[in-house]
Amino acid sequence: MYRPSQGVGTECGTELSGQPRTTRLSPRWGRGLTVPITSASLLVELGTEELPPMALPLLGKAFAERLAVALEEAGLLATNAPRRWYATPRRLAVHLDGVARRAADQIHQRRGPSIKAAFDAAGQPTPAAKGFARSCGVDVSILAKETIDRGEYLVWRSTLPGLAAIDLIPDCIKKAATSLPVSKRMRWGRGTAQFVRPVHWAVVIHGKRSIKCEVFGIRSSNRTWGHRFLSNTSFPITDADHYVETLKKQSVIVSFDERRNLIRQQATRLARRVNGRVVLSPELLDLVTALVESPHALLGSFDTAYLQMPTEVLIASMRDHQKYFHVTDEGGHLLPHFITVSNIPLTRSGRVREGNERVLKARLDDARFFLEADRQHTLEQRLADLKGVLFHHDLGSLFDKSLRLETLASAIAGMLHVAPKRAARAARLAKTDLVSAMVGEFPELQGIMGHYYAAQEGEVSDVTTAIEEHYLPRYAGDRLPSTRTGCIVALADKIDSIIGIFSTDEAPTGEKDPYALRRAALGIIRLLVEKRMDLDLKSLFRLGAETYIAQNRPVTTQACDESIAFVTERYRAFYEAAGYRADELAAVAATGTAHALDFNRRLKAVSRFRQHPAAASLAAANKRISNLLRQAGEQRSARIDSSLLELDAEEALANHLLQAASVVSPLLQQGDYGQALRHLAKLKAPTDRFFDEVRVMVEDSALRQNRLALLKHLADLFLAIADFSHLQLGE
Incomplete structure (x- = not known):
């Protein structure tokens, strides 16, 4: 008889590149067994035309994440295995450690009849045993006996070999690449493939082995391309783990973070030459990083006469039109310098610098022209021009x-x-700069230019x-x-x-x-x-x-x-x-206050009060009162009749309520909810005593209504601040 192995896999083993690992199986029948599998690093690179720079980091991260998920689902990658993404203007790449060379074997187990039902007194197989063996396609003698769930049964195990990685990886790549967050896709050539940009080459390497497949109509290989200008040639990647170093030898820094850090270091060093500080906004730094494969920073200058223009105009001209970083002194004042980043080494830096300075001068001259043109009309005069700018067709x-x-x-x-x-x-003047030439050129300067123009006009x-x-x-x-x-x-x-948009039902x-x-x-x-x-x-x-x-x-x-x-x-x-907590917000929102500052005061008071020793008991009391009043409906008196206060506990509570109301009312009018709650906390003892000694829902209607009225007055004192029945506090 076939004897099963004793181990039953329950956990994924720690995966190291090139080392055996174990994978938990998920068979259709019964339990899965662990099977040792070897693994290697996987490299996938898509060579494209120029990718959209603003989306480059997102595309790189998404490609790595979705490829990893696809490989996990295929049984080739352990969950949370190391993954690295790379992105340059014309390539997306992913490196994953520990991708299995084949998926784990699927070991299926079927449980048959119990041993008692499978064999007769003479030890011969019964029809039940024979039928089970026949359904498994084997002889009864091949079946194993195993104790399962405190009983002994016939068991059949079969092994479905796992597919090789070479057969699974292509579909995983396709699944990942076609699911990237791309708003608009392109088609190219005569094929039907669609991607964010046309794909010209694909590299798929598992360990040292090139995997042949088709990606977006392109046959994959182990050959990639170097820098477009510095090493525009095809060359092989011999090992997935050598990808970064191999590309670097061909003047391509594939790591987005490494290029960004290089730009930061180079720009900082250049700014120091003019005793300045480079301003590296995260958005512009990411954008410039996405535009180059080999960053080389350059320091340029412009005429100091331009510093007479508004600083924001100069910065916008450099940042938005030219993708330059501006430079300031230690006090934050703009200096007549800028830093640009080239995609090639600056062997003739003088000519490159002059070219960038010439282009910036043209931009600044345009900006100066816009300023002079705008000064021909006051903001008050521009108000009439706003008649030609639609806010909303109904408004x-x-x-x-x-x-x-x-x-x-x-x-x-x-x-x-x-x-x-x-x-x-x-x-009246707030929107008038929207029809100025300067804001037409630089929309992000709305409001800023209005400030400058208004100041010049003597406002x-x-x-x-x-x-x-x-x-x-x-x-x-x-x-x-x-x-x-x-x-x-x-x-x-x-x-x-x-209110305008809501009135249009939009x-x-x-x-x-x-x-x-x-x-x-x-x-x-x-x-x-x-x-x-x-x-x-x-x-x-x-x-x-x-x-x-x-x-x-x-x-x-x-x-x-x-x-x-x-x-x-x-x-x-x-x-x-x-x-703040959700129950605190619900408690204050229940008051229906439309006064934001008042809501803020109430919320702060409630949040502090929940730490008070009496908070839990009083919150529970408010819940109980709310339920009693809901149960009573409208059949209760709104006035407390002192002659019906029969028990000491209810008379004591009534007296405490009277005293509390006299103290709390002026505090509520002042909006001092914190102090009001500190006084209301003193009601804990008489409230607890009341519920311990007084039965509210008695048969006597007058007595019942009077006690409900007493509780209603207690609840109203708290409701003047918040509905404490919403607070989730322990007793």
Whole structure:
């Protein structure tokens, strides 16, 4: 008889390149057994035309991740095996350690009849045993006996050999490459293959062996290509583990991180030559890294006369048009120097430098021309030009929006006792730079150019700063306006956008938010809370609706309510990011307050109160009271009749409630919820005593209603701050 091996595989072994490993099997029947498998590194490289630089890191990481997942599913790679991604302008590559040379054998086990049922008294096989053997395609004598689940059974095991890696890897590559996060795919040649860019070569090497397969219509090999200008020739990769070194000899640094670090080091060193500091924004650094296979930094200069232009204009010209890094002194002031990165060594650096300086000069001359052209018209004169810029087909032009902002900002300023004229002036001019030549060329300078132009025209600093900062915050974690006027205009702008879009029935749905209203809503919360603007959302959106109505654009009460709800729904994201708990948010949200600063005060008080020794007991009491009141429905009295207080425990609670109300009421009016809760915590003892000694739902209707009224008064004291029945606290 066949005797099974004793070991049953349960875990994946640690995988080392070129060393045996074990893999847990997942057979269709029964349990899997471990089988030793050898492994080797796998290299996959796709040679392409110039890849989109902004997406290069994402493509590299996604290719490595998805190829690893596909290999894991094929049984060729252990979970969380080491993986490395490489990406240059014209290649994506993945290196994976410990890819098995073949998938593990699938050892299947079938359990047959028990030994008692399989053999008769004479030891001869019964029809049950013969039938089981026949279904397995073997003789009964081949079957094994094994104790399983406290019984002895006939067992048959068969082995399905695992497929070779050479047969599985091609499909894994195809699965990974075709599932990359690519918004638009290209087709090339006469084939039907589609990828982010045309593929010209493919390298697939397992250990030292080249795997032949077809990738996007290209036959794979072990041959790749070097640097387009420095080593434009084909050469072999003899070992997957030698990929990085082999490419480096051909002037290609395949590691994205290594190229980025080289650029950082070279640029920092060059900036020191002019006693400066290079400003390496992460976005531009990644972009430049994605544009070169062999980075070589170069220091250039421009005429100091250009420093008379706004700094942001100079930086935008260098950064956005030329992909140059700007240089500042220790104080952060711009120096007349820049750093560019070439894809080839600078053997004639003088000529290359002159070429880059000449191109930048042309850009700066254009910018100076735009500035001079813009100065021919004041911002007030440009206001009329906004009539030709559509804000929304149902909401009018940016001119209409500017007039609404002027009215709304003035009203908000009055509510905050801030000079309304300055807020109105800033709001009126806030959008006028959008029709300037400079912002037309550099959209990211919106607001900034308005600040410069307003200052040149003699507007007060409060107005000019508000024009620049009214777009803030632009993203999570961004700074807020530095002035009160700026905060008012920023608030008005966001309120106008939200209520306007909601009135057109184009509210954000799912992932679609074309007008960035979620960001605007979070901005409103941050402005109100962090800048301590004591304003009510209902009043703000009512004012916003009135500005639309004044322009004969009706806004329904429903649109106003939906706008408020949309903002308050953002509380969860805002406060959970700050570390507050979901039950605390639910407790405060249950009060229905539309006052962001008041919500903030309540939430902080509740969060601190949950640490109080009395918190758990009082939260439980509030839950119990809520259930009792719900059970009683409307059949309860709203007034406490002292003559019906029969027991000492209920009389004691009534007295404590009376005392607490007299102390807490003025604190609630002042918004001092923390101090109010500290006083309410003293109700723990009389409340506990009440529930220990008093039966609420008695048969006597008058007595029952009076006790429910007593509990209702207790609950109302807490509900004036939050619904503590939502808190998840232990007893």
